[in-house]
Amino acid sequence: MDRRQLEEAFFKGLMIASTVIIVGILFAILAVVLLKGAPLLSLSMLTQTPKGGYYLGKGGGILNAIIGSLYLAFGATFLSFIIAFPIALYLQEYARNRFASFVRLSLDILWGVPSIVYGAFGFTIMLYLGLRACLLGGIIVLTLLMLPIMTRAMDEVMRMVPHELRETSYAVGSTRLEALLRVVSRQALPGILTAVLLAFGRGIGDAASILFTAGYTDHIPHSLFDPAASLPLAVFFLLGTPLPEVQERAYAAAVILLVIILSTSVISRLLTTKWTKFVIK
Amino acid sequence: MEKFKPHISVEKLNVFYGKHHVLKDITVKIPEKQITVIIGPSGCGKTTLLKSFNRLIDLVEGISVSGDVRVDGMDIYNGKIDVTNIRKKIGMLAQKPYPLPMSIYDNVAYGPRIHGILKRKELDRIVERYLKVAGLWDEVKDRLKSPASRLSAGQQQRLCLARTLAVEPEIILGDEPTSALDPVSAKRIEQEFIELKKDYTIVIVTHILRQAKRLADHVIFLYMGEVIEAGPAREIFEDPKEARTRAYIGGEIS
Ligand SMILES: Nc1ncnc2c1ncn2[C@@H]1O[C@H](COP(=O)(O)OP(=O)(O)OP(=O)(O)O)[C@@H](O)[C@H]1O
Ligand SMILES: [Mg+2]
Numbered sequence: 001m002d003r004r005q006l007e008e009a010f011f012k013g014l015m016i017a018s019t020v021i022i023v024g025i026l027f028a029i030l031a032v033v034l035l036k037g038a039p040l041l042s043l044s045m046l047t048q049t050p051k052g053g054y055y056l057g058k059g060g061g062i063l064n065a066i067i068g069s070l071y072l073a074f075g076a077t078f079l080s081f082i083i084a085f086p087i088a089l090y091l092q093e094y095a096r097n098r099f100a101s102f103v104r105l106s107l108d109i110l111w112g113v114p115s116i117v118y119g120a121f122g123f124t125i126m127l128y129l130g131l132r133a134c135l136l137g138g139i140i141v142l143t144l145l146m147l148p149i150m151t152r153a154m155d156e157v158m159r160m161v162p163h164e165l166r167e168t169s170y171a172v173g174s175t176r177l178e179a180l181l182r183v184v185s186r187q188a189l190p191g192i193l194t195a196v197l198l199a200f201g202r203g204i205g206d207a208a209s210i211l212f213t214a215g216y217t218d219h220i221p222h223s224l225f226d227p228a229a230s231l232p233l234a235v236f237f238l239l240g241t242p243l244p245e246v247q248e249r250a251y252a253a254a255v256i257l258l259v260i261i262l263s264t265s266v267i268s269r270l271l272t273t274k275w276t277k278f279v280i281k
Numbered sequence: 282m283e284k285f286k287p288h289i290s291v292e293k294l295n296v297f298y299g300k301h302h303v304l305k306d307i308t309v310k311i312p313e314k315q316i317t318v319i320i321g322p323s324g325c326g327k328t329t330l331l332k333s334f335n336r337l338i339d340l341v342e343g344i345s346v347s348g349d350v351r352v353d354g355m356d357i358y359n360g361k362i363d364v365t366n367i368r369k370k371i372g373m374l375a376q377k378p379y380p381l382p383m384s385i386y387d388n389v390a391y392g393p394r395i396h397g398i399l400k401r402k403e404l405d406r407i408v409e410r411y412l413k414v415a416g417l418w419d420e421v422k423d424r425l426k427s428p429a430s431r432l433s434a435g436q437q438q439r440l441c442l443a444r445t446l447a448v449e450p451e452i453i454l455g456d457e458p459t460s461a462l463d464p465v466s467a468k469r470i471e472q473e474f475i476e477l478k479k480d481y482t483i484v485i486v487t488h489i490l491r492q493a494k495r496l497a498d499h500v501i502f503l504y505m506g507e508v509i510e511a512g513p514a515r516e517i518f519e520d521p522k523e524a525r526t527r528a529y530i531g532g533e534i535s
Contacts, residue, residue: 097342167337168379168441172392172448173369182391187382278382278428 033258037251045252050218055238057245062253065234067220069257071135072230073204076142080150080199083143085192088154092184093176104155110148116208118145123212136224138214145209146199153198157191158184165280187279190272197268201261207232231257288313288452288482289334294348296329296338303329305506307348311452311499316474316483318493318514321503322534327486330503331454334484335371336364352452369396372445374455378437378462380429381444385412385421388429388440392448407447415443416473435466442473453477455485459492471496490530494518502526504534 001009044061051060091100122141131137161184169179185192207230215227216237231253238250287310296304303326311317311334319327332338333350336357350357357367369392381388389408398404408425412418417439421432429440438458445453455474459467474483474496487493493500497514502523510517510526521527528534 162379164375164377164379165381167340168375168381169391170337170340171335171368171373171375172395172444173365173367174392174395175365178395182395183381189382278384278430280380280382280430 030258033251033254036248037253037255040248040252041255045249046256049220054218055241055246057243062229062231062234062249062256064218064220065229065231065253066256068135068214068217068228069204069231069260071221072138072142072210072214072228073200075135075139076146076203077196077200079139079143080146080203081196084147084150084154084195084199087151088158089177089180089185091155092158093180104152107148107152107155111152114208115145115206119209119212122209126213133213133215133227134225135214135221135228138210138228138230139224141209141213142203142206145206146203149202150195150199153195154188154192157188157195160191161187162280189275190279193268193272193275197265200264204260205232205257207236231260285310285312285315287311288353289484290349290351291330291333292349292351294330294333294350295346296326296333297345298341299343303506304333307508309501309508309511311482311484313482314478314480315498316478316485316496317499317501318497319484319486319501319503320488320490320493320529322529323488325503326506327488327503328456331373331456331484331486334452334454335368335373337368337373339364369448370450371452371454372448372450374438374441374445374453374458376457376460378434378441380432380437380440383429384426385429385432385440386425389443389447391444396448408443411443411446412440414446414473414477415439416469417443433466435462435469438462438466438470439473442470446477450481452482452484455483457486457488459487460489467492490532502529504529 042061044059046061046066047063048059048061049064050062051058054060087103091103095103118141122137122144126133126137165183165187166179169183170176174182210228210230211233214230216229216233217227218229219226221228234253235250235257238253239247241247289311291307291309291311294304294307295302307330319330321327329338333346334352338344338346346358348358352367352370355362381391383391386408389411390404393404393407398407409418409422412421417436420436421440429437432440438461453474459470462470471492474485477483478498485496487496494514497518499512500514500517501511502509502517502521502525504525510521510523517526518530521530525534
């Protein structure tokens with residue numbers, strides 16, 4: 001082998017090794033969580049809230065955390081979308097170049113801000129307003145956390161839409177808004193869905209930002225002003241108990257979290273393939 | 282110069298991209314219900330001139346335009362004009378066919394819907410009518426709901442033509458509309474243009490001289506941002522007055 005072939009063989013080996021490592025880690029995580037958590041999954045776990053002695057190993061379930069997490073994540077995803085989509089559209093057409101770059105830079109910085117900082121920020125504001133931890137507080141802070149991700153991801157996929165497609169729309173007399181809503185968004189739809197999913201995944205898995213803002217409770221929230229439990233925090237609290245058999249229940253909570261994330265990805269994959277048919281290459 | 286009724290008349294049009302002077306004092310008239318072909322070497326400003334007719338050049342950042350472009354005597358660069366109305370009146374066919382990311386039906390219905398036609402029956406009628414005019418109906422009538430992206434390039438360009446016609450423009454602009462197509466599809470598009478000229482004013486950019494000769498009633502020769510010569514096709518091709526026109530037609534400059 002000459003030098004160039006050796007070089008290629010070396011880097012190919014490196015690539016394969018890295019890929020194997022990352023796939024291996026994924027399966028290791030799944031294996032640990034499933035092996036430890038799945039045997040503990042029971043109907044009562046999914047359908048009951050914690051009874052008195054739940055944290056001491058007695059009966060009950062984590063329905064409070066399942067419902068809480070779904071409320072928090074879907075609420076925040078919905079709210080984020082309502083805000084992120086217009087920002088992304090605005091960045092495409094209306095913002096001046098320099099202002100658009102400034103907004104993009106700000107969002108990129110926000111993307112990198114650790115979620116505990118969002119939590120602390122939200123907590124401060126809520127203290128100032130005299131609010132206690134509640135579902136609404138959690139949703140708002142999660143929205144702040146998800147917004148930069150969703151906006152930038154949407155922005156990037158919309159920027160990939162060929163300029164000629166917009167021109168085509170203008171050429172039959174559309175306004176800029178019509179071109180954005182009917183053509184650009186349509187072309188970018190699969191990517192927009194991915195952006196939403198990315199933000200949803202970050203939101204539903206986050207513990208630090210909602211620790212002080214949504215709080216934790218054994219009850220299912222009945223209004224936006226009730227505190228709300230969540231799966232990541234359930235994992236955290238259960239793991240923190242002294243009894244090993246209660247600690248195991250943390251893995252069951254993690255399995256539920258994984259199943260929610262997995263099923264949303266699968267559903268959106270199916271939708272994406274349906275929509276991708278229309279995309280112009 | 283021959284007398285005719287101008288549909289578009291351009292006077293002292295100057296276009297700059299930043300400091301780059303791309304169109305210089307352009308004064309031309311586009312005759313109604315004829316095919317005008319704009320020829321000239323690459324980079325001479327053909328696309329820019331064409332896009333100045335429907336104000337698509339407005340979209341370019343850093344552009345500045347001065348002078349007059351009148352369509353039916355109306356100054357389209359006048360501030361009070363609604364751009365979307367101008368673009369409805371002047372359809373455009375791009376160099377590469379760009380179907381919209383939707384079904385074949387929705388592609389043709391796109392323009393009419395934007396301009397307020399929402400009744401299903403009426404849209405059905407428009408879609409069928411213009412797919413027929415564009416010579417695509419028989420090939421797609423059984424799959425109107427399928428994605429436009431699945432059509433061949435030639436079919437896509439005919440779809441784009443149908444989409445352009447569906448908003449009932451008076452003028453059709455084509456920027457090298459056959460350059461991305463195979464020879465057979467290109468011939469079909471040319472055929473469509475020849476049939477359309479009884480109802481529409483057509484302006485086509487091409488740098489294929491043979492195509493220009495096949496299609497043109499009227500020719501504009503553009504060179505480095507200036508109109509060197511414009512007139513009836515026969516005059517320009519057979520008896521050009523200018524040395525540069527003669528050189529271009531003789532294949533010496535390209
Ligand atoms: N968006 C732009 N920004 C800056 N300069 C541009 C832009 N578009 C075109 N130009 C310049 O303007 C001149 C004319 O361009 P135009 O596209 O009108 O030429 P053309 O005759 O259509 O050429 P071709 O036959 O290659 O399509 C060229 O020199 C080109 O580099
Ligand atoms: Mg061009």
